[in-house]
Amino acid sequence: MKKINQPKSMHRVYGISASLAAVLILTACASNPPPTSQIAVSKAAVNTASAAGANEFAPLALRSAMDKMEAAEQAMVAENFVLARELSEEAEVDAQLSLVTARAVKAQKAVTQLQLDNTVLRQEIDRKTQ
Numbered sequence: 001m002k003k004i005n006q007p008k009s010m011h012r013v014y015g016i017s018a019s020l021a022a023v024l025i026l027t028a029c030a031s032n033p034p035p036t037s038q039i040a041v042s043k044a045a046v047n048t049a050s051a052a053g054a055n056e057f058a059p060l061a062l063r064s065a066m067d068k069m070e071a072a073e074q075a076m077v078a079e080n081f082v083l084a085r086e087l088s089e090e091a092e093v094d095a096q097l098s099l100v101t102a103r104a105v106k107a108q109k110a111v112t113q114l115q116l117d118n119t120v121l122r123q124e125i126d127r128k129t130q
Contacts, residue, residue: 032081032082033081034076034079034081034084035076035081035084035085035088038085038088038089038092039072039073039076039084039088041088041092042065042069042072042088042089042091042092042095043069045065045091045092045095045096045099046062046065046066046069046091046095048095048099049061049062049065049095049096049098049099049102050062052099052102052103053102053106054095054098054099054101054102056102057101057102057105057106058097058098058099058101058102058105059098061094061095061097061098061101062094062095062098064091064094064098065091065092065094065095065097065098066091068087068088068090068091068094069087069088069091071087072084072085072087072088072091075087
C-alpha cells in the first residue's frame with residue numbers, strides 16, 4: 001500500500017480549520033452569558049409592583065410576572081440562559097404592566113372619592129344657603 005503524502009499546506013489548512021472551529025465554539029458560548037443583571041432588574045420590578053398594591057389591583061399581571069420570574073430562575077439553574085433572559089424580560093414587562101395598572105386603579109379610586117366629597121360639599125353649601 002502506498003502512502004499518499006499530503007502537502008504541508010493541507011496540514012496547515014486542517015490546523016487553521018480546527019482553530020477556527022474552536023474559536024467559533026468559544027464565541028458561541030460567550031455570547032450567551034448568564035443574564036444575572038436582567039434577573040435582578042426583573043425581580044426588582046416584581047417587588048416594586050407588589051409593594052405598590054398590584055396584588056390587590058392587578059393580580060393577574062402580577063401573577064404572570066411572578067410565574068415567569070420563577071421559570072426564568074429554573075432556566076438559570078438548567079443553564080438555559082437564552083430562555084432565562086427571555087422569561088426574565090417578559091416578567092419585567094408584566095411587572096411594569098401590573099404596577100401601572102395598580103397605580104391607575106388607585107388614581108381612579110381617588111378621583112371617584114374626590115368627586116363624592118365635592119358632591120357632599122355642594123349639597124352642604126346648598127343646604128346652608130337656603
